[in-house]
Amino acid sequence: MNEVIELAYALDTFYFLISGALVMWMAAGFAMLESGLVRAKNTAEILTKNVALYSIASIMYLLCGYQIMYGGGSGFIPNFGMLIGADNTVASVVDGDAYYSVMSDFFFQVVFVATAMSIVSGAVAERMKLWSFLIFAVVMTGFIYPVQGFWKWGGGFLDAAGFQDFAGSGVVHMTGAAAALAGVILLGARKGKYGANGEVKAIPGSNMPLATLGTFILWLGWFGFNGGSQLVITNVLDANAVAAIFVNTNTAAAGGVVAALLTARAMFGKADLTMALNGGIAGLVAITAEPLMPAPLLATFIGAVGGVLVVFSIVTLDKLKIDDPVGAISAHGTVGIWGLIAVIFSNDAASIGGQLLGIISIFLWVFISAFIVWSILKATLGIRVSEEEEYEGLDVGECGLEAYPEFTRTQ
Amino acid sequence: MNEVIELAYALDTFYFLISGALVMWMAAGFAMLESGLVRAKNTAEILTKNVALYSIASIMYLLCGYQIMYGGGSGFIPNFGMLIGADNTVASVVDGDAYYSVMSDFFFQVVFVATAMSIVSGAVAERMKLWSFLIFAVVMTGFIYPVQGFWKWGGGFLDAAGFQDFAGSGVVHMTGAAAALAGVILLGARKGKYGANGEVKAIPGSNMPLATLGTFILWLGWFGFNGGSQLVITNVLDANAVAAIFVNTNTAAAGGVVAALLTARAMFGKADLTMALNGGIAGLVAITAEPLMPAPLLATFIGAVGGVLVVFSIVTLDKLKIDDPVGAISAHGTVGIWGLIAVIFSNDAASIGGQLLGIISIFLWVFISAFIVWSILKATLGIRVSEEEEYEGLDVGECGLEAYPEFTRTQ
Amino acid sequence: MNEVIELAYALDTFYFLISGALVMWMAAGFAMLESGLVRAKNTAEILTKNVALYSIASIMYLLCGYQIMYGGGSGFIPNFGMLIGADNTVASVVDGDAYYSVMSDFFFQVVFVATAMSIVSGAVAERMKLWSFLIFAVVMTGFIYPVQGFWKWGGGFLDAAGFQDFAGSGVVHMTGAAAALAGVILLGARKGKYGANGEVKAIPGSNMPLATLGTFILWLGWFGFNGGSQLVITNVLDANAVAAIFVNTNTAAAGGVVAALLTARAMFGKADLTMALNGGIAGLVAITAEPLMPAPLLATFIGAVGGVLVVFSIVTLDKLKIDDPVGAISAHGTVGIWGLIAVIFSNDAASIGGQLLGIISIFLWVFISAFIVWSILKATLGIRVSEEEEYEGLDVGECGLEAYPEFTRTQ
Amino acid sequence: MKLITAIIKPFKLDDVRESLSEIGVQGVTVTEVKGFGRQKGHTELYRGAEYVVDFLPKMKVEVVLEDGLVERATEAISKAANTGKIGDGKIFVSPVEQAVRIRTGETDKDAL
Amino acid sequence: MKLITAIIKPFKLDDVRESLSEIGVQGVTVTEVKGFGRQKGHTELYRGAEYVVDFLPKMKVEVVLEDGLVERATEAISKAANTGKIGDGKIFVSPVEQAVRIRTGETDKDAL
Amino acid sequence: MKLITAIIKPFKLDDVRESLSEIGVQGVTVTEVKGFGRQKGHTELYRGAEYVVDFLPKMKVEVVLEDGLVERATEAISKAANTGKIGDGKIFVSPVEQAVRIRTGETDKDAL
């Protein structure tokens, strides 16, 4: 009988690791999406940011983030700890105390925090100083994210209050968006984005295949993101659940693409590819709060509403002069909120009150703490590059090289 | 004992889901391959097509395709149903009635239909109207594909007749190619592809790294495509089978690359990268009808013949003025037929008669029904963009943006 | 009880196959990394090389490499055999003689040899003749690599001597680097790389997003590379081990990125993206010799040292006029040696003597035998393209097409 | 000798080159340029924001020839490049005092 | 008629175009060029090796106009393109003997 | 003043620039152009279909200088750009009536 338990432990661990690897892959997705949607002259810098932020998140979450988030504590205040504890012994597994390796759990969690941080980098693209951003990443992944993560997934007050967030529409996506929003507000818009008379000007992204590739990568990675969040797969019901999550995740994204494409067609007269891509991501974000319970048709609908919302949100933020080059705040923030609310359509354990409490708590915590950190950075190192560097491109300024030295000629 | 059965159910479901995720990834592969092989001015449009067709396939197959294909019926006429049934209960699993989750099966199937549809988009690239294409996708994925899928995999007359098609050289690949062929014939060649005196002119693809990336993605995804088609992995023989399929799939692709490269070298004097890529895909298509039975050396040979065939097929189609910018009809159609015939080398259950029956039935059904749908579209919305839009590029015309606004200057 | 054994066999086989698929994916990673770091005019050629070498490796290792490496023998001289043996019978599995499918083992091994070969292609980029390179690939993957692989993993004298190399810092990475070094020395530097007065001139890579994508692909694939090298996962301790390997692999790469970025910042004043990418790869190579034993913090450190080393190694090799366009010799060779030495920090079974013996034996064997093969090729077919072809680009010369015909205008 | 500079629509390039070679012109030099003129660029929407592409891609064709050929050349270009729609472009003629073929050192007429 | 050729800094292009249209110039042709002059390019480090970008991206603005407009145009360009820093560029004036509007066949003054 | 326009092979650019700076020329403007002439482009095969690259990449070097330097400059360019093979290019000399340095307003000789 112990062999069976060990085998189940192995399968659950493996399922967790593969799910985590898929989520890790989302880091590449964000890197490609963002580098496709910025101008050529800022491409190497955004790539550097993405590679570095993933690395920083990996290290900071190892150092202290994981223990803050899952080390216990109660209510608002997590315990503070460091590193990872010992893995499960055979005895404890056989006794039924553990379903999967602690290390695999850590791995699955660490890629989540990297996702949240990736969301930030797109929104502040094309004007933020590289090193200030990276310092922010240290604080965000080592402290800001883990604290709210503790509130819900670590057993803190939001969990107690019945707030439902299956895989992180709030804990991960809205969190990233809130930190991004704080940064964007302090940073201001890119030069040339808004005309003297307030008109919104387009700054086209430089590489659509990359943006599309990034979206497909995210789509694939999301099967790990949502599918792994069931945590266990080794019995019929859990296996069915993981399968249902895969189907819902896929169909919500599909709904998001179609809805965003039609919305863009109706509003702008053209099949705006970038909106379709944002729509797909919006569909994924929307279903993330509850990818298990909805029937596939409802999941498609939840994703489709996300796809519509993201288009309106992007246009609205632009009117408010909140300049987000890749639409991250809309896709992860606006739609993250929608996803959290949509939980009540299918999950009886969720209440509108509980969901709002979660949304507000997380948003305020992240926005305010991020705002403070960004402000300190602004007052010290500065967060925005010089006007000249912005004109010439961050690639040469920050990285000393060009992303496409042979393709573009005048900067 | 029930724990073991549940565990086996979980592993088979997980294996199915991961296989499906790999096949989903092929959507990205087609998108990259196709966008690399078209001109820059049509790149955003082909990306839009690829993202949208995958989404449409996901939704249509959910709505009705899956039930048409697997809902029963007999002979030629499938039953008509909608959505997905309930998943397996624990009791039915323990009784041995089910090996994997219904939802995981749906997921694995839905990504197959998307693959078939992806094949079409490449062949009609650079001149077809976006929205007409997407409407075709609705019919193809919701009806045309499922009907022939029922004939073989849903238990229809081709299955009864002993037609062998393990993972879909015919059901998926030749199907995509046949629908593409119908479209290309009605659509005509790209302007400038054939000279006044019938000479074939080259229209070089704009981005070779993307095309190569796409091929590698397809190669990876194909392990899921073929490997998952064993359906079950939880015993020694099935596990060995899946492993053999991985090896054969890989080596057939390798054979295709090497053979196509040498063929191109011999015919054109140069190591034409695009032919090598098509050769790899051809090797994969060729082995798909029977990836299990052949010894690896035979698999290499089957793939290599596919690699030679694809080069000749591309050149021949060009002579016939059938303009297929990415070689999809050759790689998936011509080579798909070869793959179906090659089954008889290793699978005793296959007969040349049965294989030909399958090839002809599927081809005629898909070609004729697709021809009718394309014709209706042609007569109503039109299927071809205006000459001016073709000259200026579909990106600006259909999508309102350019794929590489900073790299290309004159269209 | 047999069901449990069969199930374990199935899971171990599946784990092996998925790990292998991830490693196969690294072929795409090298292709993207290398094509991003060369000039536009040599891009199609390096892509052709990458696709073809993977295919050649797949076929040659099937033909004879696998049997040379794992077919027995003792000491220095392996047995010579061909193809793959029969897979395990149910009886032998139930008797406990086999944990996973032979075919899955082959698949996992074949993608390793492709990795080693991929390392070579980057270092000799932008000047080596395509067909000479491919002939070298035949010998390298069918003979040179398997012989030293036998020494360690096939049970030869290095294994007996206690040399420790968990997943191949030496057997795979240093091997690739040693063969590359021999080639580069015989080949000479790219024209224009070193000035008349010995100054080092930069030849910037053409596409940074591709290079970054390639690095992310490698990072993902490495979870299969290291994680799969545990070979078995179906009990608590092995599952814990695989999970620990995932965590260490990730954090070592992260350490490498951060360390290389800081080093580059300190040395050059800029956040050189290409160095950060090389740093990540260096972190991965460094931990590959022993990804299991170190605590995550030690793993981070081992990776970070790799990240520092790679920067110094690249600069030093340049001073020695060893021209390696992508930094492969540094990242896989210099850092591979570091990884092998770092084993002694955490693995008691390793001794500095044993590690040095392994390093020296493998390096000498591969370097000398590769040097001989390159020399024969140089004396016969030639290994370097003409000066004119080098100036015009290998794409047109070797492949007859351009990688980006619409983006670049003057070669 | 004269330099004829023609600013034309890009897709007319092949026609213009052919018409020039018909009258015996053997060499031309072509540059991709951006044109601003009466023909207006177009406004696109990218993510809902206006995107004015206010320049138009044009080709500049330059050819140096003997004085005697100028009239026929301008006529040939005019005809070949004409679509009758706004933006067809311009032809300018200006003096050239000297010409050298680098390969041979031939000068003036012989250099063309 | 004269051809005014101005080599300017790229980011001054819009200003120059506006200032020209203010004095009634309706059409200009612009080319991306590389400039070498007193203003020096910069040295970058790529993977620790020097990387001298010794040319500077410039825009060449060409406009053909009646003799009477030349002075005002050079002044307008001078003003609009001036930053006072090295590398601001040059204006050259050269003769044009003939102009044709391809669309209509109008010549000289009417063609501009 | 004169404008010297040289159409040369791209890989000769550095040599030409150096030879010009040796005779005291401080500034030049360079444009990437496509050349059509006696030297023929090449035919490639892409997927088995002909692919005629009938233009050749060339560099156009433009330099404005005092009349007195013209001869030396054409000679310098001729020498530096010569390979003796077809397609080496041409040098054209044409009149310039006025020159202005935008930064300082200096004119003519002083502006160069």
Ligand SMILES: Nc1ncnc2c1ncn2[C@@H]1O[C@H](COP(=O)(O)OP(=O)(O)O)[C@@H](O)[C@H]1O
């Ligand atoms: N005065 C001018 N000087 C130089 N180039 C001009 C001038 N006027 C027009 N052009 C060029 O000619 C092109 C066509 O001119 P435009 O006014 O649009 O149409 P048309 O040629 O029909 O009058 C412009 O895009 C521009 O490149």
Ligand SMILES: Nc1ncnc2c1ncn2[C@@H]1O[C@H](COP(=O)(O)OP(=O)(O)O)[C@@H](O)[C@H]1O
């Ligand atoms: N004699 C010349 N002939 C042609 N172009 C020139 C000449 N001198 C300078 N230029 C162009 O003008 C640009 C600016 O010149 P530069 O000497 O750098 O500064 P400034 O205009 O302030 O004197 C150069 O980059 C080059 O493109």
Ligand SMILES: Nc1ncnc2c1ncn2[C@@H]1O[C@H](COP(=O)(O)OP(=O)(O)O)[C@@H](O)[C@H]1O
């Ligand atoms: N009459 C001309 N007017 C303008 N440019 C010319 C002319 N003749 C040749 N050229 C340019 O000079 C280049 C070289 O000319 P080509 O006839 O090929 O060789 P060569 O310079 O040896 O006579 C051409 O590619 C073209 O750019």
